[in-house]
Amino acid sequence: MNPTSMWKRVLIFVFCGWGILAAMPNGFYPRVEAHNDAAKAIAASEGVATPEQAEALSGWPSFLPSALMNLGLDLRGGAHLLGRVELSEVYKSTIDARWPEVRDALRDIRNEVGGVRRAPSVDGVLRVTIANPEAMPAALTAVRALATPITSLTGVGHTDIEVTSDGADIVVQLSDAEKAAIDERSMRQSLEIIRNRVDQAGTREPTIQRQGADRILIQVPGIGSATELKELIGTTAKLTFQPVVSRTTNPATSPGARNSLVPSLDEPGVYYVLEDTPVVTGEQLQDAQPAFDQNSNPAVSFRFDGAGGRKFGEYTAANVGKPFAIVLDNQVISAPRINQAITGGSGIITGNFTIEEATQLAVLLRAGALPAKMEFLEERTIGPELGADSIDAGKKAAIIGAIAVIAYMVLSYGIFGWFANIALILNVIIMVALMSSIGATLTLPGIAGIVLTMGMAVDANVLIFERIREELRDGASPAKACEAGFNRAFSAIMDANITGLLTGIIMYAVGSGPVRGFAVTFTLGIITSMFTAVYVTRLVIEIYLNRKRPKTIVV
Structure with missing residues (x-):
């Protein structure tokens, strides 16, 4: 050879x-x-x-x-979950967030349209009633000016909202192209948030994959059970800072239009009536870390990004002496009174936390809020x-x-x-x-x-x-x-x-x-x-x- x-x-x-x-x-x-x-x-x-x-x-x-x-x-061995993201919730929250913009745009032409109020409607649709129906063309023009072009490849040539009239009502809803863009964006965000939460928990080589239009497969070797995995990733950890309308101990209290009745986490039997539209949300959080308050009790410190800090500063400056609620997953965890403008863009969440609970809450907030709830269709523990x-x-x-x-x-x-x-x-x-x-x-x-x-x-x-x-x-x-x-x-x-x-x-x-x-x-x-x-x-x-x-x- x-x-x-x-x-x-x-x-x-x-x-x-x-x-x-x-x-x-x-x-x-x-x-x-x-x-x-x-x-x-x-x-x-x-x-x-x-x-x-x-x-x-x-x-x-x-x-x-x-x-x-x-x-x-x-x-x-480990846990296996197959979850479905409730995308319809994202449509609802997205269209609800447009109400302040629509209201402000119509207020600019108040001399023409008269009074403006939000009318009841199905989820995912915003209906606004104007006092002067004859000014409908001007009102439609003002609201349509709020539409923005969709930048995705599949949405070229389309805008994010469709604005029509129905008698004295202006009807605002998401376009089909915007819904498709929201679907893609929400699924990517859900995948990334779930991956962040699982990684921060110290697990080894998880499998996190999208399946179909709205499903996510999660397999995590080495974790104790599917229940433990659900507790880690299934918690929405949705943080909002909302204006307080009133405080009550009557669970049958009617909150009124565009308000919600939210229970207190630390005060059993106490409820708060809050405005639905938050001042800032957890999506504008830049960081969250476990900390201790002035009494050396476990707490969570947080810091907003530039836009969130600016909004929070403007709101607190305009509402000194009034309470505002810190709401986590539809529970008021704190409702402090604003003593002075908070312009630094940072603060602290206090409550009856243990050190472990404060650490877990910081992890969830830092990883971000899931854009919508997940329904678990299949779960197995191996x-x-x-x-x-x-x-x-x-x-x-x-x-x-x-x-x-x-x-x-x-x-x-x-x-x-x-x-x-x-x-x-x-x-x-x-x-x-x-x-x-x-x-x-x-x-x-x-x-x-x-x-x-x-x-x-x-x-x-x-x-x-x-x-x-x-x-x-x-x-x-x-x-x-x-x-x-x-x-x-x-x-x-x-x-x-x-x-x-x-x-x-x-x-x-x-x-x-x-x-x-x-x-x-x-x-x-x-x-x-x-x-x-x-x-x-x-x-x-x-x-x-x-x-x-x-x-x-x-x-």
């Missing part, structure tokens, strides 16, 4: 050595995982370590690789015991598959079968190393992909060895036969692996969940099998021929 150039030999040995080192941490998974968790916690605490963290950190040498394959929900059973079943399948492939190759091709088996073992090791390095998640279908890859990995060697047999039957010497076997089988091997690679890429691109888990290991396995079956096997056979120099070989 033509000798492999030195640089290729060095590259092959280096890559195989790296694969063994990078895959090794997975053989000591609990110890390395504890080491990684401790390192992350110590870094977050700026180098301060507890005795337990120090012990866990020393459980794995720092000079060795410590990247691990992430275990999926079916292997580690216990660690079931995950351990899945791992054991996957191990058995992999071991049985490996033994069958190894035995077949040895029985069919003798010593050359052993050479192929060396490449096969390295193939699996390098595949694990790559998955660890890129942070891929191993699932039960992924284990099936590994088992399938073991069978496919020796296909290339079968093609090569059969070609060597043909060359030997034609009278070629062992070295010439091996050289020709590798060269002439390469095109067939390449064609078969390219088609398999394309299949794996398509499965990953269009699939989700188990399909993607299978596609990851399947695709990586094809790439690594090309390297080990062609280059590693060739180098091993070349070393064997150069050292033994056999006159004949049996393949």
